[in-house]
Amino acid sequence: MTAFLSSSVGYVTLSIFIITVILALFRKINLPIQTILVLVTLVMLVIGVLERLLTGGMQSVLLLPNEVLGGIIVHPITALLAGLYLAGALEATGGFEAIKAILLRLNRSPLGLPGTLAILVNLPLLAQLPCGRILAAALLPLLFSFGAYGMRILGRDQIIVLVAAFARNAFGSCGPSPIGGVGQSGEGVLGAFFPSASNGILRAPESLALMIGTSLMALFIATITPLLYPQGSSLHDPKTASLAEAAAPEIRPPLTGYISLLIFVAALLVSLFQPLGKMPVQSVLVVAGLLMLLLIAVKRGFLKATEALMGGIILLPASAMVAGFMAAGALAATGGFDALGTIMKGLSGFDLLGVAGMLAIFVQLQTIIPLACSRILVAALVPVLYLFGPARFNLLTWGQLAVVMAAYIINATASCAPSPVGGAGMMAEGTVRAETGYLKAGFSFVSMAVMAPIAAFTMKLMTLYSFSSGEMGMHSPGRLLLSLGLAVVVAVGVMKGIRWMAARGPGLAWNANFTGFLAAGVLAGGSLAFAVFGLETLSLVQGGVGGAVAACLIALMTPRTLVA
Amino acid sequence: MKIFVFIIGGGLSGLILSISLGMKSMKQLAQGFAGGAISGLLMAVMLPG
Numbered sequence: 001m002t003a004f005l006s007s008s009v010g011y012v013t014l015s016i017f018i019i020t021v022i023l024a025l026f027r028k029i030n031l032p033i034q035t036i037l038v039l040v041t042l043v044m045l046v047i048g049v050l051e052r053l054l055t056g057g058m059q060s061v062l063l064l065p066n067e068v069l070g071g072i073i074v075h076p077i078t079a080l081l082a083g084l085y086l087a088g089a090l091e092a093t094g095g096f097e098a099i100k101a102i103l104l105r106l107n108r109s110p111l112g113l114p115g116t117l118a119i120l121v122n123l124p125l126l127a128q129l130p131c132g133r134i135l136a137a138a139l140l141p142l143l144f145s146f147g148a149y150g151m152r153i154l155g156r157d158q159i160i161v162l163v164a165a166f167a168r169n170a171f172g173s174c175g176p177s178p179i180g181g182v183g184q185s186g187e188g189v190l191g192a193f194f195p196s197a198s199n200g201i202l203r204a205p206e207s208l209a210l211m212i213g214t215s216l217m218a219l220f221i222a223t224i225t226p227l228l229y230p231q232g233s234s235l236h237d238p239k240t241a242s243l244a245e246a247a248a249p250e251i252r253p254p255l256t257g258y259i260s261l262l263i264f265v266a267a268l269l270v271s272l273f274q275p276l277g278k279m280p281v282q283s284v285l286v287v288a289g290l291l292m293l294l295l296i297a298v299k300r301g302f303l304k305a306t307e308a309l310m311g312g313i314i315l316l317p318a319s320a321m322v323a324g325f326m327a328a329g330a331l332a333a334t335g336g337f338d339a340l341g342t343i344m345k346g347l348s349g350f351d352l353l354g355v356a357g358m359l360a361i362f363v364q365l366q367t368i369i370p371l372a373c374s375r376i377l378v379a380a381l382v383p384v385l386y387l388f389g390p391a392r393f394n395l396l397t398w399g400q401l402a403v404v405m406a407a408y409i410i411n412a413t414a415s416c417a418p419s420p421v422g423g424a425g426m427m428a429e430g431t432v433r434a435e436t437g438y439l440k441a442g443f444s445f446v447s448m449a450v451m452a453p454i455a456a457f458t459m460k461l462m463t464l465y466s467f468s469s470g471e472m473g474m475h476s477p478g479r480l481l482l483s484l485g486l487a488v489v490v491a492v493g494v495m496k497g498i499r500w501m502a503a504r505g506p507g508l509a510w511n512a513n514f515t516g517f518l519a520a521g522v523l524a525g526g527s528l529a530f531a532v533f534g535l536e537t538l539s540l541v542q543g544g545v546g547g548a549v550a551a552c553l554i555a556l557m558t559p560r561t562l563v564a
Numbered sequence: 565m566k567i568f569v570f571i572i573g574g575g576l577s578g579l580i581l582s583i584s585l586g587m588k589s590m591k592q593l594a595q596g597f598a599g600g601a602i603s604g605l606l607m608a609v610m611l612p613g
Contacts (some may be wrong), residue, residue, distance in 0.1 A: 112592070114576070114593070116599060117585065117596075117597050118577070118581055118595075119599045122600070158585050162585065204611045207607050211573055211604060212576065215578070216580065219580055219583070219584045222586075223584075268610075291587065401609040458569075462566065480569055483575075488576065
């Protein structure tokens with residue numbers, strides 16, 4: 001009896017967690033996601049207490065809080081807070097104004113408008129902040145000012161495409177950030193085998209995938225979204241606009257803006273390359289933040305400076321992370337992770353799915369269930385992925401685990417963008433005067449079909465080799481570029497297919513989009529299986545089936561129409 | 565190797581972005597590629613391994 005109780009309580013807490021998250025996703029529970037997670041944690045704790053009272057007695061109950069809190073990993077939280085603190089200081093000192101001024105000058109350089117825009121959309125990735133919302137909040141108004149209501153350099157459709165591409169980049173840039181990025185959770189787990197994993201084993205795969213995903217997001221929004229939602233954006237072109245009339249807005253950042261930008265870049269470089277010896281990233285960021293604080297304090301006084309600095313700090317990602325860790329801790333203590341691991345392992349027992357199919361679904365889980373901040377589920381799911389490796393179920397070798405982790409983390413990281421529950425993508429949709437959900441299909445498509453496979457191939461063909469001292473993976477730039485090119489060609493081909501199908505008749509756009517997602521899902525699942533298991537026919541088929549299941553679930557959540 | 569891959573990847577990204585924005589002249593495409601390649605180079609320099 002007690003054995004049955006112990007083994008089944010994990011399934012109960014896991015079910016409560018998943019059902020609650022899905023109810024929140026469909027807005028059946030109208031509370032902030034952090035509140036929901038704290039309540040779920042309490043419910044799971046009560047269940048855990050009852051189970052332990054019956055099976056292990058009071059002594060076992062007293063250990064429960066310890067096990068829950070022990071699951072909270074403090075490093076990424078403090079790094080995130082330090083990163084947000086620094087970004088707040090940058091905002092308060094006029095650092096973002098300095099970035100805008102530099103961009104406008106670049107526009108007049110030989111790079112011209114196309115080159116400047118290519119750098120602009122990749123700026124969040126280059127800035128490496130722990131939350132994409134920080135830079136997006138600062139720069140989305142600048143992007144908007146390129147259009148009819150500002151400089152009139154770009155037309156309506158171009159503004160929409162540009163904002164969407166920038167949003168894709170920004171709302172995935174928290175993954176490869178070395179200052180409290182989402183990827184650090186996965187790197188911590190891989191550190192169990194790769195000694196230097198914490199130096200950033202996941203950063204190159206995530207970054208390359210995000211750069212390519214950014215441009216394909218632009219292509220999706222330019223070619224597919226207008227078919228899905230012809231009236232989706234109320235943004236208009238200027239009625240009478242000529243370039244002669246166009247006047248660039250005067251942006252005159254204060255000198256402190258340029259100085260704080262220099263301090264920020266220096267802090268980033270010191271954090272990345274550690275030229276002053278090994279030191280915690282948090283220390284570097286706090287010192288840089290204090291220097292910026294001094295800059296404002298000289299001008300405005302200490303109290304005003306502190307107020308301005310705190311105003312720039314966004315608490316959502318930090319609170320989401322803490323809530324996610326609490327729920328993850330409760331799940332771990334009550335056996336929820338073991339239950340999820342057993343369920344996923346059971347899925348891999350079906351011939352149709354196998355391990356490859358199960359993994360193809362697993363890496364897409366957070367795009368299927370997109371929450372306001374990817375850290376919530378990352379905290380819960382990374383330990384499960386770890387269990388698939390040699391540490392528990394032995395379904396994957398360490399090298400294969402690293403490849404799957406790269407695909408999973410970039411997919412997870414990018415999931416805050418399409419989330420309907422306070423997702424970051426809403427910021428971009430608001431900027432282009434569109435209804436909620438306008439950009440969702442594009443965000444989901446590139447995460448699923450482009451970014452996950454590219455991250456997997458980059459890990460296998462480049463990063464794994466250097467982080468395992470040449471013992472695993474391959475050192476093959478030619479093959480990596482070939483797979484990169486193939487991923488782009490396949491994505492472009494699927495988009496052309498969607499357009500062709502949608503043109504067959506009125507009202508077919510959503511069905512065409514669904515079919516395109518399905519085809520892309522099959523190919524993404526198959527290519528993940530290829531990256532993990534090589535050229536094994538059975539694995540390729542199983543990966544394709546798993547990819548199709550994931551793609552169906554993702555495509556079904558794409559809104560048919562947009563409602564105000 | 566890493567720098568080379570990121571320059572090409574970034575350039576490809578800039579090229580696709582320019583096409584998506586409806587910029588089609590050779591000069592515009594070259595500028596888009598260059599901007600993307602610069603982003604890729606900067607990114608690669610900041611990466612470990």
